[in-house]
Amino acid sequence: MKYDVIIAGAGIAGASAAYFIADKGFKVLLTDVKPFDRAGDKPCGDALGKHHLDELNLPYPQGSELEGIVKGIDIYSPYEDMKYRVLGEGFEINRVEFTKRFIKAAQDRGADYLPETQVMKPLVKDSKVMGAILWSRNKGSWEVSSRLLIDATGMSRALVRRLPADWPIRDEVRPQDTNVAYREIRKIKEPPEEPEILRIYVSKEKAPGGYWWFFPYSLKDGLVNVGLGVQGGKGYPHPKGQLYKVINERPEFRDSLVIESGGAAVPTRRPINTLVWEGIAVVGDSAYTVNPIHGGGKGSAMLSSWCLSRALEEGPSSDVWGTNDLWGTNKCYMERYGAKQAALDIFRYFLQELSDDDLEYGMRKKIIKEEDLNTVSLKGDLELTIVDKAMRLLAGLRRPSLLIRLRGVAEYMNRVKQLYMNYPDKPSELNDWVKEVKNLYNEFTAKILK
Numbered sequence: 001m002k003y004d005v006i007i008a009g010a011g012i013a014g015a016s017a018a019y020f021i022a023d024k025g026f027k028v029l030l031t032d033v034k035p036f037d038r039a040g041d042k043p044c045g046d047a048l049g050k051h052h053l054d055e056l057n058l059p060y061p062q063g064s065e066l067e068g069i070v071k072g073i074d075i076y077s078p079y080e081d082m083k084y085r086v087l088g089e090g091f092e093i094n095r096v097e098f099t100k101r102f103i104k105a106a107q108d109r110g111a112d113y114l115p116e117t118q119v120m121k122p123l124v125k126d127s128k129v130m131g132a133i134l135w136s137r138n139k140g141s142w143e144v145s146s147r148l149l150i151d152a153t154g155m156s157r158a159l160v161r162r163l164p165a166d167w168p169i170r171d172e173v174r175p176q177d178t179n180v181a182y183r184e185i186r187k188i189k190e191p192p193e194e195p196e197i198l199r200i201y202v203s204k205e206k207a208p209g210g211y212w213w214f215f216p217y218s219l220k221d222g223l224v225n226v227g228l229g230v231q232g233g234k235g236y237p238h239p240k241g242q243l244y245k246v247i248n249e250r251p252e253f254r255d256s257l258v259i260e261s262g263g264a265a266v267p268t269r270r271p272i273n274t275l276v277w278e279g280i281a282v283v284g285d286s287a288y289t290v291n292p293i294h295g296g297g298k299g300s301a302m303l304s305s306w307c308l309s310r311a312l313e314e315g316p317s318s319d320v321w322g323t324n325d326l327w328g329t330n331k332c333y334m335e336r337y338g339a340k341q342a343a344l345d346i347f348r349y350f351l352q353e354l355s356d357d358d359l360e361y362g363m364r365k366k367i368i369k370e371e372d373l374n375t376v377s378l379k380g381d382l383e384l385t386i387v388d389k390a391m392r393l394l395a396g397l398r399r400p401s402l403l404i405r406l407r408g409v410a411e412y413m414n415r416v417k418q419l420y421m422n423y424p425d426k427p428s429e430l431n432d433w434v435k436e437v438k439n440l441y442n443e444f445t446a447k448i449l450k
């Protein structure tokens with residue numbers, strides 16, 4: 001049988017892609033190695049900003065999909081002397097129920113769903129992907145043809161990894177552009193104060209290159225999601241051991257009960273150079289759509305799937321959707337999120353270099369104010385005026401070099417963002433654009449970080 005679209009992976013990216021694409025009337029096959037009752041069950045902090053759903057016109061989580069309401073986030077300085085409160089509405093979701101919603105909605109629109117089925121490899125003929133080989137315990141392996149194969153297999157990128165090395169969609173992630181995280185869901189004795197506020201603790205000593213978090217499920221008395229992430233590729237200690245150091249020294253976790261535990265990695269870099277190529281596309285973690293600063297990836301995974309579904313509307317111009325047919329996916333994603341992601345990637349490089357003393361100092365002196373932090377986080381804009389204002393106010397204080405570097409960071413964030421907003425109009429311009437991106441990153445690293 002020939003499908004219009006085969007999707008490997010029914011996490012939030014693949015499941016939402018199945019829904020968006022089946023909704024346009026295409027014949028979809030969605031598969032996952034996991035069974036239905038574990039759909040979307042990647043270890044997660046489970047936080048989802050409301051704005052992601054508003055943007056895609058999706059209903060808010062409700063009933064069994066909802067674990068808590070979020071009103072804002074407190075960000076604590078390394079020595080916890082300072083706290084920034086960033087207000088913003090969102091949810092703590094039940095990731096499995098929330099993902100199942102999309103699978104069911106896709107099935108209602110005619111999609112076929114095969115749980116416990118692995119997509120083994122893409123079928124490449126005449127430099128195009130024409131289908132895939134599937135495998136299940138009951139059936140063994142078999143071939144299925146498609147006009148488009150979507151790799152939504154998360155960080156493993158199980159299909160694109162098997163494509164020819166010179167296909168730009170291979171664009172591989174460096175270990176230092178990942179974050180390795182471990183989290184537990186715990187029942188604590190005393191329900192936290194202000195359960196609708198999430199807490200993030202930035203500390204190079206405890207969570208090098210990342211942070212540790214305490215996210216209450218406000219609708220589930222005393223249930224909290226607590227985890228810690230460290231930058232990959234640096235030889236930092238395992239996040240589980242680091243998290244236990246935190247948990248063991250804090251009274252709020254005394255006599256708490258572990259309900260669930262697990263760890264995983266996320267890409268925390270700018271988006272992939274192209275989400276599409278001949279007969280194949282990537283969405284979600286496979287396309288590096290995660291926010292480089294806070295590591296949230298569910299909202300942007302859904303956005304990448306939505307952008308792809310829009311590009312499919314006109315149908316393929318030949319037997320498969322070719323790169324030209326699919327190119328609108330890149331423009332859509334880069335303009336709506338990728339450009340901000342790339343700017344935040346620059347900010348991440350800078351933050352990961354700072355010492356705890358620098359961070360404590362920066363937050364105490366409010367070099368970037370709470371309200372400005374909101375703009376940085378929502379838009380990826382660190383406006384030069386903000387930094388210039390801080391430089392005037394803080395002239396003569398310690399650490400002028402911190403401010404000078406921050407000014408450089410703001411400049412490069414703006415330049416990178418512009419480059420992504422001007423993403424190439426056609427595939428033939430991709431190579432030159434990628435070179436420009438690399439040059440800009442190299443220049444930033446040489447001038448500002450060193």
Ligand SMILES: Cc1cc2nc3c(=O)[nH]c(=O)nc-3n(C[C@H](O)[C@H](O)[C@H](O)COP(=O)(O)OP(=O)(O)OC[C@H]3O[C@@H](n4cnc5c(N)ncnc54)[C@H](O)[C@@H]3O)c2cc1C
Pocket residue numbers: 008009010011012013014031032033034039040041042043044045046047048117118119120152153154155156158181182183227263264265266283284285286290295296297298299301
């Ligand atoms: C500890 C931690 C905390 C996080 N906290 C948050 C948070 O609070 N908020 C947020 O928004 N994001 C968070 N993230 C990131 C978020 O979890 C991911 O960005 C998101 O789940 C990615 O979804 P995905 O569908 O792309 O990938 P995945 O969820 O990894 O799904 C991939 C799916 O593909 C399947 N698969 C793999 N190989 C094959 C194959 N060959 N054939 C068929 N199926 C296959 C897998 O079984 C899996 O179901 C966190 C991540 C971690 C690790």
